[in-house]
Amino acid sequence: xxxxxxxxxxxxxxxxxxxxxxxxxxxxxxxxxxxxxxxxxxxxxxxxxxxxxxxxxxxxxxxxxxxxxxxxxxxxxxxxxxxxxxxxxxxxxxxxxxxxxxxxxxxxxxxxxxxxxxxxxxxxxxxxxxxxxxxxxxxxxxxxxxxxxxxxxxxxxxxxxxxxxxxxxxxxxxxxxxxxxxxxxxxxxxxxxxxxxxxx
Amino acid sequence: xxxxxxxxxxxxxxxxxxxxxxxxxxxxxxxxxxxxxxxxxxxxxxxxxxxxxxxxxxxxxxxxxxxxxxxxxxxxxxxxxxxxxxxxxxxxxxxxxxxxxxxxxxxxxxxxxxxxxxxxxxxxxxxxxxxxxxxxxxxxxxxxxxxxxxxxxxxxxxxxxxxxxxxxxxxxxxxxxxxxxxxxxxxxxxxxxxxxxxxx
Numbered sequence: 001x002x003x004x005x006x007x008x009x010x011x012x013x014x015x016x017x018x019x020x021x022x023x024x025x026x027x028x029x030x031x032x033x034x035x036x037x038x039x040x041x042x043x044x045x046x047x048x049x050x051x052x053x054x055x056x057x058x059x060x061x062x063x064x065x066x067x068x069x070x071x072x073x074x075x076x077x078x079x080x081x082x083x084x085x086x087x088x089x090x091x092x093x094x095x096x097x098x099x100x101x102x103x104x105x106x107x108x109x110x111x112x113x114x115x116x117x118x119x120x121x122x123x124x125x126x127x128x129x130x131x132x133x134x135x136x137x138x139x140x141x142x143x144x145x146x147x148x149x150x151x152x153x154x155x156x157x158x159x160x161x162x163x164x165x166x167x168x169x170x171x172x173x174x175x176x177x178x179x180x181x182x183x184x185x186x187x188x189x190x191x192x193x194x195x196x197x198x199x200x
Numbered sequence: 201x202x203x204x205x206x207x208x209x210x211x212x213x214x215x216x217x218x219x220x221x222x223x224x225x226x227x228x229x230x231x232x233x234x235x236x237x238x239x240x241x242x243x244x245x246x247x248x249x250x251x252x253x254x255x256x257x258x259x260x261x262x263x264x265x266x267x268x269x270x271x272x273x274x275x276x277x278x279x280x281x282x283x284x285x286x287x288x289x290x291x292x293x294x295x296x297x298x299x300x301x302x303x304x305x306x307x308x309x310x311x312x313x314x315x316x317x318x319x320x321x322x323x324x325x326x327x328x329x330x331x332x333x334x335x336x337x338x339x340x341x342x343x344x345x346x347x348x349x350x351x352x353x354x355x356x357x358x359x360x361x362x363x364x365x366x367x368x369x370x371x372x373x374x375x376x377x378x379x380x381x382x383x384x385x386x387x388x389x390x391x392x393x394x395x396x397x398x399x400x
Contacts, residue, residue, distance in 0.1 A: 032233050033233060033316075114366050115311070115315045115316070115361065116312050116316055121366050121367060124366055125367065125369075146369075146370040147370045147371075150368045151371075151383065153358075153362055153368060153371075154358035154362040154363075154371060155355055155358050157357075157366070158353075158354035158355050158358025161315065161354070161357045162353055165314070166314050166315070166324055166325060166357070167321060168325060168354075169325075169346075170346040170349065170350035171347075171350045171351075171354060174347055174350070175398075177397075177398045178347070178395075178397050181396050182347070182351060183351065183354070186355070186386045186389070189386070190382075190386075195378075195381065195385075196381050196382065197381050198377045198381060
């Protein structure tokens with residue numbers, strides 16, 4: 001059943017219902033598995049209305065990747081106190097966002113799609129490079145800032161994957177403070193310490 | 201067109217053709233996206249024959265996860281020289297397997313499925329715990345061996361994800377020796393060094 005009421009300060013209830021249904025579909029089925037028809041059915045609207053408001057499935061996907069925080073605010077705030085302790089702050093921020101997110105976490109949808117679909121992977125790379133990695137690269141005061149930032153991304157991606165997607169028991173059972181200390185030290189090393197690369 | 205010839209020392213050509221088609225389908229479409237009908241079509245056989253030889257899609261998936269090396273041989277061989285340098289040896293082995301694998305790498309199919317499908321995630325956990333993690337846990341001579349092994353898994357999963365699936369440019373362009381040194385040190389710390397956990 002289509003909803004037509006408007007919320008103050010935002011899009012129509014119908015658009016919100018479509019976005020909610022799309023987030024659920026991408027999260028559950030990934031980019032390939034989700035269909036406009038299924039999303040429309042879940043939102044109680046005609047598929048034509050989904051196309052009217054959001055265009056293609058790809059454009060609808062981009063519209064759903066709205067994050068629970070604004071990296072343009074959060075990343076500078078993490079960096080602002082200085083490089084000291086930045087590794088632990090990054091891990092703590094990531095855990096606080098993911099541990100409190102519901103089952104329709106847009107991060108999970110984004111990551112699942114990026115792993116299974118080349119176009120979504122490209123979107124993830126572009127988004128993360130602009131919104132997150134670029135700001136960290138600029139803050140690094142050491143050699144190979146791009147490689148260092150990518151190594152940070154690799155440890156963060158693996159943390160998300162093993163704790164929230166594959167759910168390895170030891171990762172799920174670990175206390176946040178344990179992961180902040182144990183994995184934060186890795187991130188700190190990637191950010192500020194010698195990497196010990198060949199020819200260094 | 202069904203193939204009926206037999207190869208020396210192995211299953212029939214038909215079974216091999218089905219497994220090849222299934223690996224390609226799971227790799228391209230993930231666990232949910234692949235269908236018995238599509239796999240049968242690709243292998244040139246009737247879907248009923250796929251069910252006859254391999255049972256359900258789930259059983260077929262398990263049959264395709266045959267790895268390009270035997271962890272029962274490789275993991276003990278990595279551990280055998282001792283804990284010294286084990287972090288670098290693990291990273292080097294992973295890179296050598298993935299860098300040389302073709303586009304239908306069964307690892308990629310396994311990982312994609314584990315990320316998008318709860319049943320595949322459970323299969324991945326069970327498989328990896330038995331074949332890989334359990335052997336590393338036993339080799340660790342330090343506190344919290346399960347958490348340490350899970351942390352190793354998190355960094356390895358993130359390395360695979362950022363280099364082979366999401367393809368972050370700095371990770372794709374990094375020389376294997378750079379990743380062996382830079383990320384191997386992280387793995388070594390997780391295996392043998394103090395983690396700096398709270399209450400340590």
